[in-house]
Amino acid sequence: MKKVRKFDAVPKLNGSYKFLDDYTRPNLLYGGFLYAKFHHGKLKQIKFPKKFSKDEFTIVSYKDILGENIVPEPENDQPFLVEQEVMHYGQIILGIAHPNKKKLKQFIDNIEVEYEEMPAITDIEECLSDENNVFGRVLEIKHPAEIGNTSHLIHTKRIYRTPHQEQAYLETQAMLAEYDKEKKEIFVLGTMQCPFFVKSALDAIFGDTIHNSVVETSEGIGGGFGGKEDFPNIIAGITALLAYKSGRPVKTVLDREDDIQITTKRHPSRVEVESYTDPITHKIRKLNIDYRLDAGAFQTLSPVVLSRGVLHASSGYAVEDCYIKGRLFRSNTPSNGAFRGFGAPQALFAIESHIDNVAAQLGIDPYTLRKKNILKIGKEFPTSQPIIENHLEDCLEKVIEISDYHEKYREYKQWNLEHKVKKGIGLSLGLHGGGYTGNGEKILNSKIKLVIEKNADINIYVANTDMGQGAHTTLAQMVDEAIEHPHNKTRVVIPNTNKAPNSGPTVASRTIYIVGNMLRNLIKEVKKELGFDNLETYVKAHQADFPREFRSLFKPDPQAIFDDETYKGVAYKDYSWAACVVEITYDPTTYEINLEKCWNVLDIGETVNPEIARGQVEGGVVQALGWGLSEFFYKKGFGRKQGFTDYTMLTSRDIPELNIEFIHTDNPIPKGLGEIPMDYPAPALRNAFLNATGVGIDEIPLTPEKIFANLEEK
Amino acid sequence: MKLEFILNDKAVSLEVDPMKRLLDILREDFGLTGTKESCGEGECGACTVLLDGKPVTSCLVNAVHAENKQVVTSEGIAQKPLGKLLIACFDETNAVQCGFCFPGFLVSSYYYLKNDGEPNLEKIKTALSGNICRCTGYQKIFDSVMMACHRKQEQEK
Ligand code: FES
Ligand code: FES
Numbered sequence: 090m091k092k093v094r095k096f097d098a099v100p101k102l103n104g105s106y107k108f109l110d111d112y113t114r115p116n117l118l119y120g121g122f123l124y125a126k127f128h129h130g131k132l133k134q135i136k137f138p139k140k141f142s143k144d145e146f147t148i149v150s151y152k153d154i155l156g157e158n159i160v161p162e163p164e165n166d167q168p169f170l171v172e173q174e175v176m177h178y179g180q181i182i183l184g185i186a187h188p189n190k191k192k193l194k195q196f197i198d199n200i201e202v203e204y205e206e207m208p209a210i211t212d213i214e215e216c217l218s219d220e221n222n223v224f225g226r227v228l229e230i231k232h233p234a235e236i237g238n239t240s241h242l243i244h245t246k247r248i249y250r251t252p253h254q255e256q257a258y259l260e261t262q263a264m265l266a267e268y269d270k271e272k273k274e275i276f277v278l279g280t281m282q283c284p285f286f287v288k289s290a291l292d293a294i295f296g297d298t299i300h301n302s303v304v305e306t307s308e309g310i311g312g313g314f315g316g317k318e319d320f321p322n323i324i325a326g327i328t329a330l331l332a333y334k335s336g337r338p339v340k341t342v343l344d345r346e347d348d349i350q351i352t353t354k355r356h357p358s359r360v361e362v363e364s365y366t367d368p369i370t371h372k373i374r375k376l377n378i379d380y381r382l383d384a385g386a387f388q389t390l391s392p393v394v395l396s397r398g399v400l401h402a403s404s405g406y407a408v409e410d411c412y413i414k415g416r417l418f419r420s421n422t423p424s425n426g427a428f429r430g431f432g433a434p435q436a437l438f439a440i441e442s443h444i445d446n447v448a449a450q451l452g453i454d455p456y457t458l459r460k461k462n463i464l465k466i467g468k469e470f471p472t473s474q475p476i477i478e479n480h481l482e483d484c485l486e487k488v489i490e491i492s493d494y495h496e497k498y499r500e501y502k503q504w505n506l507e508h509k510v511k512k513g514i515g516l517s518l519g520l521h522g523g524g525y526t527g528n529g530e531k532i533l534n535s536k537i538k539l540v541i542e543k544n545a546d547i548n549i550y551v552a553n554t555d556m557g558q559g560a561h562t563t564l565a566q567m568v569d570e571a572i573e574h575p576h577n578k579t580r581v582v583i584p585n586t587n588k589a590p591n592s593g594p595t596v597a598s599r600t601i602y603i604v605g606n607m608l609r610n611l612i613k614e615v616k617k618e619l620g621f622d623n624l625e626t627y628v629k630a631h632q633a634d635f636p637r638e639f640r641s642l643f644k645p646d647p648q649a650i651f652d653d654e655t656y657k658g659v660a661y662k663d664y665s666w667a668a669c670v671v672e673i674t675y676d677p678t679t680y681e682i683n684l685e686k687c688w689n690v691l692d693i694g695e696t697v698n699p700e701i702a703r704g705q706v707e708g709g710v711v712q713a714l715g716w717g718l719s720e721f722f723y724k725k726g727f728g729r730k731q732g733f734t735d736y737t738m739l740t741s742r743d744i745p746e747l748n749i750e751f752i753h754t755d756n757p758i759p760k761g762l763g764e765i766p767m768d769y770p771a772p773a774l775r776n777a778f779l780n781a782t783g784v785g786i787d788e789i790p791l792t793p794e795k796i797f798a799n800l801e802e803k
Numbered sequence: 804m805k806l807e808f809i810l811n812d813k814a815v816s817l818e819v820d821p822m823k824r825l826l827d828i829l830r831e832d833f834g835l836t837g838t839k840e841s842c843g844e845g846e847c848g849a850c851t852v853l854l855d856g857k858p859v860t861s862c863l864v865n866a867v868h869a870e871n872k873q874v875v876t877s878e879g880i881a882q883k884p885l886g887k888l889l890i891a892c893f894d895e896t897n898a899v900q901c902g903f904c905f906p907g908f909l910v911s912s913y914y915y916l917k918n919d920g921e922p923n924l925e926k927i928k929t930a931l932s933g934n935i936c937r938c939t940g941y942q943k944i945f946d947s948v949m950m951a952c953h954r955k956q957e958q959e960k
Contacts, residue, residue, distance in 0.1 A: 102906065103881035103890065110830075256937075259903040309902060700897040704943055732846070741932050
């Protein structure tokens with residue numbers, strides 16, 4: 090563990106690092122999309138504006154697709170381009186390209202789409218409360234126990250709701266595609282998380298027409314957060330079709346409005362939690378959770394989000410009798426997709442808010458109820474996976490201590506009796522399973538490659554991208570630290586599907602945890618095999634052997650078995666743990682919450698680069714607090730958000746003082762980090778509001794309008 | 804129109820549509836791609852440049868408004884002593900994540916450092932409130948600017 094600076098910080102600051110829109114090509118066309126501005130309907134006619142000569146434009150519809158009009162996803166149900174029926178607002182009908190950006194926009198803006206309107210579901214509540222609206226597999230986790238008569242137990246049943254959240258990466262989605270006629274090869278350069286996903290999308294849309302597709306990422310990737318996990322498949326596919334048809338390079342860069350209208354968001358949720366708690370022992374004896382997600386018009390990767398959601402639904406609590414059910418619901422809004430946390434933030438918002446509601450009903454403090462029910466050695470998850478460490482409890486105790494929780498809890502009660510502006514303190518626990526769920530990593534079967542060059546430089550070839558999380562710095566650091574090699578002689582080569590083996594997608598908090606550990610083990614094996622002490626000296630003495638390539642494969646743990654049918658077994662081999670305290674002030678005259686402080690204690694195992702790790706937590710926590718406080722995308726009566734003017738994220742004026750501590754960093758394994766900071770802060774904020782006002786609002790964001798409406802009701 | 808202005812301390816001129824955005828002129832005509840477009844509507848600050856010494860969002864400035872003025876982009880600031888100081892501080896704290904917002908932050912913090920420079924958290928927050936960052940949660944950006952303010956004070960002693 091040493092302080093290593095990011096290799097890309099200075100070039101990003103002085104403007105020399107290239108993001109996708111900073112690349113150009115001779116003879117370039119600009120790409121754009123015509124997308125539906127209605128929710129559901131049959132296409133009747135597309136009328137092109139007369140004042141433009143249509144021949145100047147390259148236009149592709151579904152008819153130009155040479156392979157299949159289906160985007161490869163866990164559930165293959167989404168077309169690249171609309172055929173007859175538009176299923177959601179923002180669904181792409183045509184890809185269009187032209188050498189002049191301005192003209193392209195004017196042309197697209199003036200196309201008229203005639204359609205026959207069909208009934209649509211656009212309201213989240215309407216979508217999630219109608220049981221006829223379910224699609225896809227229903228997931229169930231059953232952990233039954235005979236607990237006898239429940240009549241003396243405290244019964245609590247509430248419904249928790251969360252909205253869409255826009256990833257709002259600062260660099261919008263963008264792709265540049267070229268077609269090499271001679272080689273019959275498509276090349277795509279893009280801002281993305283998963284180059285091999287994009288490659289499979291190209292292979293799907295072109296079928297046998299092309300011999301090869303190559304995908305590479307731009308130098309800089311301006312944020313992803315899950316938003317660049319699967320949607321780039323569509324942009325790349327259509328942009329590549331335009332390049333194929335026109336015979337010229339095509340660059341598509343979405344403007345902010347289009348990006349917000351058509352790309353994936355965080356799934357809105359409705360989670361019903363019902364619990365039976367013993368009023369004497371404060372043990373939660375029975376828990377029923379009905380976890381529902383609005384998937385949008387197509388399932389795409391939602392089944393996987395649902396899976397992670399149900400597996401995190403009981404949070405850090407051991408309950409004897411537990412039943413969790415998860416379902417996807419259909420609506421006529423864009424497919425919801427991956428967003429940091431991947432179903433866990435919705436799950437934790439519900440259960441962590443519920444714990445505070447139960448505590449209020451019992452008349453005890455929220456800490457005590459958590460402490461009484463927390464997961465520890467001897468207990469198990471609802472999947473029967475045994476708990477092997479008490480680190481969650483350690484996080485809880487530590488956050489209570491550093492935030493001075495007990496003292497403030499007492500003090501604020503008194504303060505609130507005497508003051509108009511209220512103070513509140515809220516608590517939450519968090520957990521996040523690292524890597525793909527269940528047997529996912531086994532199936533992914535990741536591969537990695539290292540090349541030791543003649544000058545003893547180590548080039549790392551993986552498909553995992555650095556979208557700002559510092560992965561390439563950290564991966565290189567793991568390799569050079571393992572053999573005490575100079576850091577400036579180790580680097581990750583920009584991911585390219587022709588050069589790097591498939592080490593899996595850059596998702597699921599798996600880059601350092603899975604790929605980093607694989608790299609570290611590989612270089613250690615190399616050291617053993619070659620028998621060197623100092624790689625530079627060794628390479629100098631054995632010049633003829635270099636450059637030399639080394640590869641390895643993911644080795645699954647044979648003990649970690651998960652049954653995907655029954656949802657029993659080890660869902661995630663290693664969990665990261667967290668506890669959080671949020672302090673707020675609340676002004677009843679403006680209905681406004683001010684974020685004051687946020688205390689975070691996390692166990693993510695080894696922190697390879699503590700400053701990078703801290704940055705991840707800071708960023709995730711602020712995203713989560715924004716989701717709790719102000720962010721939402723679509724709501725009946727409000728309409729759709731159009732851009733950054735009406736989509737309100739936290740700015741430097743809104744953020745609280747952040748306090749972050751890592752514990753149990755002596756663990757030799759760095760566990761998942763990227764997502765957990767997004768999972769737990771929103772309920773702590775919501776619980777702080779309950780603590781300040783005595784009013785528990787079971788829905789976020791806690792905008793002044795929502796607070797006002799809830800107070801009126803009460 | 805024929806547009807003349809001073810770009811990063813050099814006199815430049817070009818033939819341009821008077822309604823073309825300064826942002827596009829910088830990126831397309833001068834190849835200065837450090838200035839980024841993110842929202843295109845003056846909300847995020849990714850496209851911030853100095854116009855006659857003051858920060859403006861270049862996505863909202865048309866060519867005509869740059870006529871005969873001084874324009875300084877992040878590339879220009881990176882060459883100035885205070886710009887270098889800021890870059891060193893952002894680098895040391897490992898503040899930069901995706902980096903898309905950072906050229907804009909560099910311009911805004913340079914303006915603050917140059918014209919005020921007091922190591923005062925509230926003032927720094929206000930100076931940076933026109934810039935959105937989705938990755939960092941702002942904390943390390945504040946830490947870096949604070950560090951630069953302290954260093955500048957020390958240098959001036
Ligand atoms: S792009 Fe100009 S302010 Fe966002
Ligand atoms: S570092 Fe990514 S938006 Fe600021």
